[in-house]
Amino acid sequence: xxxxxxxxxxxxxxxxxxxxxxxxxxxxxxxxxxxxxxxxxxxxxxxxxxxxxxxxxxxxxxxxxxxxxxxxxxxxxxxxxxxxxxxxxxxxxxxxxxxxxxxxxxxxxxxxxxxxxxxxxxxxxxxxxxxxxxxxxxxxxxxxxxxxxxxxxxxxxxxxxxxxxxxxxxxxxxxxxxxxxxxxxxxxxxxxxxxxxxxxxxxxxxxxxxxxxxxxxxxxxxxxxxxxxxxxxxxxxxxxxxxxxxxxxxxxxxxxxxxxxxxxxxxxxxxxxxxxxxxxxxxxxxxxxxxxxxxxxxxxxxxxxxxxxxxxxxxxxxxxxxxxxxxxxxxxxxxxxxxxxxxxxxxxxxxxxxxxxxxxxxxxxxxxxxxxxxxxxxxxxxxxxxxxxxxxxxxxxxxxxxxxxxxxxxxxxxxxxxxxxxxxxxxxxxxxxxxxxxxxxxxxxxxxxxxxxxxxxxxxxxxxxxxxxxxxxxxxxxxxxxxxxxxxxxxxxxxxxxxxxxxxxxxxxxxxxxxxxxxxxxx
Numbered sequence: 105x106x107x108x109x110x111x112x113x114x115x116x117x118x119x120x121x122x123x124x125x126x127x128x129x130x131x132x133x134x135x136x137x138x139x140x141x142x143x144x145x146x147x148x149x150x151x152x153x154x155x156x157x158x159x160x161x162x163x164x165x166x167x168x169x170x171x172x173x174x175x176x177x178x179x180x181x182x183x184x185x186x187x188x189x190x191x192x193x194x195x196x197x198x199x200x201x202x203x204x205x206x207x208x209x210x211x212x213x214x215x216x217x218x219x220x221x222x223x224x225x226x227x228x229x230x231x232x233x234x235x236x237x238x239x240x241x242x243x244x245x246x247x248x249x250x251x252x253x254x255x256x257x258x259x260x261x262x263x264x265x266x267x268x269x270x271x272x273x274x275x276x277x278x279x280x281x282x283x284x285x286x287x288x289x290x291x292x293x294x295x296x297x298x299x300x301x302x303x304x305x306x307x308x309x310x311x312x313x314x315x316x317x318x319x320x321x322x323x324x325x326x327x328x329x330x331x332x333x334x335x336x337x338x339x340x341x342x343x344x345x346x347x348x349x350x351x352x353x354x355x356x357x358x359x360x361x362x363x364x365x366x367x368x369x370x371x372x373x374x375x376x377x378x379x380x381x382x383x384x385x386x387x388x389x390x391x392x393x394x395x396x397x398x399x400x401x402x403x404x405x406x407x408x409x410x411x412x413x414x415x416x417x418x419x420x421x422x423x424x425x426x427x428x429x430x431x432x433x434x435x436x437x438x439x440x441x442x443x444x445x446x447x448x449x450x451x452x453x454x455x456x457x458x459x460x461x462x463x464x465x466x467x468x469x470x471x472x473x474x475x476x477x478x479x480x481x482x483x484x485x486x487x488x489x490x491x492x493x494x495x496x497x498x499x500x501x502x503x504x505x506x507x508x509x510x511x512x513x514x515x516x517x518x519x520x521x522x523x524x525x526x527x528x529x530x531x532x533x534x535x536x537x538x539x540x541x542x543x544x545x546x547x548x549x550x551x552x553x554x555x556x557x558x559x560x561x562x563x564x565x566x567x568x569x570x571x572x573x574x575x576x577x578x579x580x581x582x583x584x585x586x587x588x589x590x591x592x593x594x595x596x597x598x599x600x601x602x603x604x605x606x607x608x609x610x611x612x613x614x615x616x617x618x619x620x621x622x623x624x625x626x627x
Contacts, residue, residue, distance in 0.1 A: 107205040107213035111192045113164065113185040116171050121162065121185055124211030128235040129160045130228075133193060133203045136170035136177075138259035140220050141202045145178045147247060151229060152182035154245040158236035166193055166201065166262040193263040194272045200258040206232055219258030222249060270317035280313065281328055282344055297352075302430055304422065304450055308352035319347040322357030323364065324627045331364050332371035334432030335378035336439045341367055341431045346423075349430055353423035353451075358401055359416060362479060363423045365625045366391050369481040370424060374619040380483045380611060381434040384443045387611035387618070389428075390484040390524070391421050391453035392595060394467035395477030397625055398455035405455035407599030410487050410526070410606060421451030446486040454597055460529045461596040462536040469542075470622045477625040482524055482593075483618035484608040488512075492531070493603040498538035501531060502545050505605060506552035510585055512609040516560045516569030518553070518583040521613020522591045522620055526606040528598035546589035553585035587613075593620065 108131065112122045123129065132148055134141040145163065152161040161182045165171050168188035174180060187193055196203075206215040206228055215231055217224040226249055233244060263272055287296050293310045297303055309315065320327055320343070327344040334341045343364065350363050370377045370389055380387050393403045404414035412418065428434040436442065442449065458465040467478040490508040495501035505525065512520055525545075527535070535545065558579040562569040573579065586592055591613065598604075611617055 105197050105199060105203060105216075105218070107207070107216060108192055108196045109211075111195070113187055113192060115183045115185055116175060121183060123162075124207065125160060126209060127158065127160050128209055128232065129162065129207045129211075130232055131162050131164060131205045131207070133164045133166065133187075133196070133198050133201050133261065134170075134174070135166045135201050135259070135262060136173045138201050140256045140258045142177070143252070143256060144202050144220055144225070145174060145180065147225070147229075147252070149178060149180050149182055150247055151232070151245050155233065155236050156182065159232055164192060166190060190263040190268065190272050193261060198261045199264050201261050202258055203261075204228060206235075208235060220252070220256040222252050222254050225252075266318075267314050270314035273317045273321075280316070280344065281342065282348060301435065302352065302426075304425060304429065306450070308426070309354050311348045311351040315351045316344070316347050319351050319355070319357050319360055320344065322347075322360035325364070331367050334367070334371055334427060335434075336381065337431070337433035339431050339433070341371075341427055345431055346427060349426040350419070350423040352430075353419045353426050354415065355419035355423050356401075356415070359420055359423070361625050361627050362393065362397060362401065362420050362477075363427075365479045365623045366420065366424045366481060367427055369479055369621040369623045370428065372621050375481055375483065375621045376618045377428060377432070377434070378439075380618055381428070381440045383611055384441050385611050386442050386444050386446045386449075386485050387483045388442075388446070388449040388452065388485075389421075389424055390448065390482045390608060391424065392466060392480040392482065392524070393420075393453065393455040393478070394458065394465050394480065395472075395625070396475060397477035398458075403453070403455035405457040405597050409454040409457075409597040410452065417453045417455075418451050421453035425449065425451060448484070448486045452484070456595040457529065457597045461532065463542050463594070463596075466593065466595050467622060472622070472624060478622050479625060480620055480622040482522070482608065482620040483611045484524060485610070487526070488607040488609065490605045490607060491603065495534060498535040498540040498544070499548065501534050502540070502548045503552050505545075505607075506549040506585075509549060509607060510553050512585070512607065514568045516562075516566065518555065518560055518570060518585050519587050520585055520591075520610075521587060521617065522593065522610045523586070524593045524595065524608040524620075526595055526597050526608065528602055528605050529596065529600050530603045531605050532596055534603075542594045543589070545594060546592045549592055550584040550586060550589050554582040557581050557583050 112120055115121050164185045164187045168186050171184045200218045203218050208214050215228050217228055294307050325343045329343045331341045331346055401416045403416045434440050456465050472478055490505050492501050492504035560570040561572045
């Protein structure tokens with residue numbers, strides 16, 4: 105809280121009262137439903153009647169409807185000023201009523217107190233009397249201090265109440281830059297949002313100004329800052345527009361920095377969100393969170409990490425998809441041309457279970473510090489499970505995983521691009537017990553999946569496969585599933601029970617497709 109410096113408010117009679125004045129002043133912020141305000145207003149009225157011609161005693165009332173109530177309840181003659189808009193209260197950052205501020209003749213604040221503490225109030229009023237004593241040091245306002253309790257806590261100010269605080273903030277910051285939509289009173293808000301095409305097929309949270317303002321409190325970035333230019337419409341996504349879609353997705357304000365980072369990553373040339381949308385393949389952006397932010401936000405990395413039931417996981421991934429849809433124009437049946445799609449195109453976000461991994465986490469492998477929080481975006485297809493409940497060492501278990509990986513895109517298509525392998529804790533324990541590193545896993549996958557080219561070429565039982573080489577001598581060359589072992593990304597997630605892992609296949613990898621992108625999260 106801080107003393108008000110200048111303001112103009114109307115009193116109960118409609119007269120404009122302007123501060124500062126040429127007189128010493130005592131200003132109190134009050135409201136009618138506060139017991140401590142009602143305890144102390146008669147005390148302020150006594151002071152006003154005693155020396156009000158020399159010391160201006162004003163009560164700033166936080167609700168217009170409270171003014172006649174307080175006037176009648178306490179038979180007040182001191183000026184009651186209307187701060188129903190709460191501008192002065194917000195400027196002073198008042199969080200408690202009553203709040204008292206004493207000023208000298210120059211308008212300089214010289215004392216303040218909050219709530220009611222008998223000694224503090226008595227000292228403040230003595231100081232106020234000394235400002236107007238005119239040599240009469242014995243003059244004192246007739247107050248029976250023994251009739252007051254030693255102390256009594258104040259009440260929460262209206263300007264910090266949920267909902268009101270956000271409305272005030274929106275007004276004080278000059279309003280919204282985004283286009284406002286007016287909805288007729290008879291319209292159902294949810295049906296309106298469906299009709300306008302703003303949803304992903306499920307209901308969204310209506311983005312009222314108060315909710316958006318609350319969402320914006322989750323970042324230090326200016327609401328007008330451009331986060332990214334979102335394909336395919338190449339529309340600018342500001343922090344404010346991202347916040348609107350985050351509200352619709354059901355996010356909390358503290359999720360917003362993660363969402364902003366995911367938007368930035370999606371709109372890079374490397375990730376190529378336009379291509380991810382335009383392909384008829386079922387790719388969609390999959391968000392992987394690393395670092396301390398996982399714990400702070402409660403991003404699920406354990407049981408059902410890739411499934412439903414966790415707000416952070418669901419809302420972060422969904423907010424990104426809504427931004428791509430509502431700002432970039434990436435709508436199914438239009439630019440989004442997926443033949444079948446999948447549930448992951450609603451939302452797919454999870455965290456790596458770093459504490460359960462014997463290996464470096466993903467973001468550290470990619471050059472970040474362990475205490476950095478990051479978002480990795482991957483253009484993946486839906487999770488494909490791999491079960492192996494019998495292997496008791498790394499080699500047979502990783503062989504099982506490798507055999508499952510061969511099915512990506514098509515079993516006869518090798519030299520494949522990126523994939524993400526999500527290994528469960530039980531499988532991790534089996535692999536780690538053999539002392540295998542991530543590179544050991546990658547190497548064994550490449551060795552296990554390597555097939556003579558003659559087994560992979562088009563023709564025979566299926567026309568899908570690798571092209572026939574011009575040099576027949578190459579038919580015996582062994583071709584692994586992946587172009588390089590580095591394109592096999594490994595993360596740990598899942599519950600402690602279950603010998604099941606997941607494969608996240610990719611769309612086309614590389615410069616003509618999509619490359620996974622990792623970005624550091626900042627506030």
